[in-house]
Amino acid sequence: MSSKAERPEKQAAQAQGTLYIVATPIGNLDDLSPRATRTLASVDVVAAEDTRHSGRLLQHLGIQKRMIALHDHNEKDRAEALISYLDKGHDVALISDAGTPLISDPGYVLVRIARERGFRVSPVPGPCALVAALSAAGLPTDRFLFAGFLPAKRSGRRSALDALRRETATLVFYESPHRIMDAVSDMEAVFGEARELVLGRELTKTFETFYAGSITEVRQQLEVDPHGSRGEFVVMVRGAESAAAAGAESALDVDRLLQLLLPELPVKKVAKVVAELSGQSKNELYQRALELKDD
Incomplete structure (x- = not known):
């Protein structure tokens, strides 16, 4: 009572x-x-x-x-x-x-x-912009990581992206129109050219647009679209391959591959080729290639 x-x-x-x-x-x-x-x-x-x-x-x-x-x-x-x-x-x-x-x-x-x-x-x-964008992106949504806005400066942005490079969940960011091209270019450098990327622009508005493909393809789509740097963006990147799926890649002797290619190609081209084969960061491979070349 x-x-x-x-x-x-x-x-x-x-x-x-x-x-x-x-x-x-x-x-x-x-x-x-x-x-x-x-x-x-x-x-x-x-x-x-x-x-x-x-x-x-x-x-x-x-x-x-x-x-x-x-x-x-x-x-x-x-x-x-x-x-x-x-x-x-x-x-x-x-x-x-x-x-x-x-x-x-x-x-x-x-x-x-x-x-x-x-x-x-x-x-x-x-x-909610991120949920609306994910629902129409055609990327895996069983697991996703929302990271908000990336840092405004290139060094901070690349550092933040590098920390997420091996994340297997779909990555979701918000980005402003005046930084979208720089952000996509940095993703291309850190994640590699072939990683799948989907951008949602001006969601639910008159000029709603989705750009999809590899990071390089999406960058090219933005460059030719006169409206490609207008409106607010939701940026969605397919996650990295899981450790199990990447097992075969991890067995790749990256140093040996770099050593074989260095006499034949410029360092930058070597880093690009090995990045595509291994899934590793092109920037990191470039630095490693320079070390091997000096040795």
């Missing part, structure tokens, strides 16, 4: 607000679910990555709400203010500029604090 002392605690818990994590369209506004629309209409406060951008969505829906900006540069400060709304019994909706919040978007700090303090956090699922 419940004691009288327990009842006020239960009432207080019921009076707390809920933090809703609401997915919004990544392009096509018709992808917003009826539940998401009802949630945005019913909450007391909307926390948005960009209030001007999200304000246009709410205006389209005929919804007027108090909006608070929550982005990478202010999340720690704004999280406490939003938690105070929940503590007073107000419901809060968290949205990003597009897609599902927290997927390479702000919100982690707020959700973490809300859960630690016992507030209800409820997802309102919907569009």
Whole structure:
């Protein structure tokens, strides 16, 4: 039997607000679910990555709400203010500029604090660029690794790619239009020319486009497409061969092959040929070929 002392605690818990994590369209506004629309209409406060951008969505829906900006540069400060709304019994909706919040978007700090303090956090699922792209890519999806955005500088980007070179799961990245060509070129250098690559551009929008083939083929497709450096991209790379499947390749005497080819071909060409045969990094093979040549 419940004691009288327990009842006020239960009432207080019921009076707390809920933090809703609401997915919004990544392009096509018709992808917003009826539940998401009802949630945005019913909450007391909307926390948005960009209030001007999200304000246009709410205006389209005929919804007027108090909006608070929550982005990478202010999340720690704004999280406490939003938690105070929940503590007073107000419901809060968290949205990003597009897609599902927290997927390479702000919100982690707020959700973490809300859960630690016992507030209800409820997802309102919907569009997500990486899931939409994977569903149409034709790549294995039983295992995939989402790595967000690659570093902006070439050295950092190649280092990050090299760390994933032997990963067998399908690799998924987001990339901006002004860096997509550099990113694909670096993948070509690190993963090899033959690794399968699929790019999804402007998903769910009027000019939605998929590019697919080997990394070299996709790079060439981008170069001839006048729109190839426009719009947001989801980048999907087929994973490396598993250790079992690569067993025959691992038995290849790479040093011996390099030694045989060096007298016949330039070092750069030798590294390229052996990379295609062995699946190893062309950059690493180039350095090893230089060492062998010096010896």
